[in-house]
Amino acid sequence: RKEVEQDPGPFNVPEGATVAFNCTYSNSASQSFFWYRQDCRKEPKLLMSVYSSGNEDGRFTAQLNRASQYISLLIRDSKLSDSATYLCVVSGGYNKLIFGAGTRLAVHP
Amino acid sequence: EAGVAQSPRYKIIEKRQSVAFWCNPISGHATLYWYQQILGQGPKLLIQFQNNGVVDDSQLPKDRFSAERLKGVDSTLKIQPAKLEDSAVYLCASSPRRGGTQYFGPGTRLTVT
Numbered sequence: 001r002k003e004v005e006q007d008p009g010p011f012n013v014p015e016g017a018t019v020a021f022n023c024t025y026s027n028s029a030s031q032s033f034f035w036y037r038q039d040c041r042k043e044p045k046l047l048m049s050v051y052s053s054g055n056e057d058g059r060f061t062a063q064l065n066r067a068s069q070y071i072s073l074l075i076r077d078s079k080l081s082d083s084a085t086y087l088c089v090v091s092g093g094y095n096k097l098i099f100g101a102g103t104r105l106a107v108h109p
Numbered sequence: 110e111a112g113v114a115q116s117p118r119y120k121i122i123e124k125r126q127s128v129a130f131w132c133n134p135i136s137g138h139a140t141l142y143w144y145q146q147i148l149g150q151g152p153k154l155l156i157q158f159q160n161n162g163v164v165d166d167s168q169l170p171k172d173r174f175s176a177e178r179l180k181g182v183d184s185t186l187k188i189q190p191a192k193l194e195d196s197a198v199y200l201c202a203s204s205p206r207r208g209g210t211q212y213f214g215p216g217t218r219l220t221v222t
Contacts, residue, residue: 004151008149032208042215043200043213043214043215043216044152044200044213045213046210046211087151087152089151091208093165094157094164094165094207095207095208096142096154096157096165097154097211098154099151099152099153100151101149101150101151102151
């Protein structure tokens, strides 16, 4: 079983749509959780951290369910510029980051 | 503030050849990471440095890969000899401290033929 699992997609949505991604992780001892965004042929960039109580940053909402060991990302009012791969990231030993394979999002006009 | 610098950006070599990548982290960042990202996969940590010491190299194929950060600033990653399956993007990241936000460089795209 992979340490971090994501649906690879792609998710093809029209502008203005709401889209949600889920991610599951295997290590119940993980303490920190993140969503990173990676544009085609670019480096990953931190989108947002995920807190136990859930958190929101503009059109983006992240949720954590420790009991079920899953993390979600909700994007409201999708923009063309949201097209990218979204990487679910979980901390492991030595504070290292363990990345999922990513979920591709394509927003079309 | 300057970001993480990496060079070269692209490299094509034949299998069994050697190659080296260089990374200069953000100034003042104590923690440096090397990742390997194979097409269609997420980045996989190869090695983590805290200043000039190795914190975690459990996923580094030590028979062919080596890395150093001698003065606790810039770092080099070497592959010797390269195999076809080493074709990937090698990403360097730095963080002000262990567990802090990681900032990635643009990566080096390696193709082994």
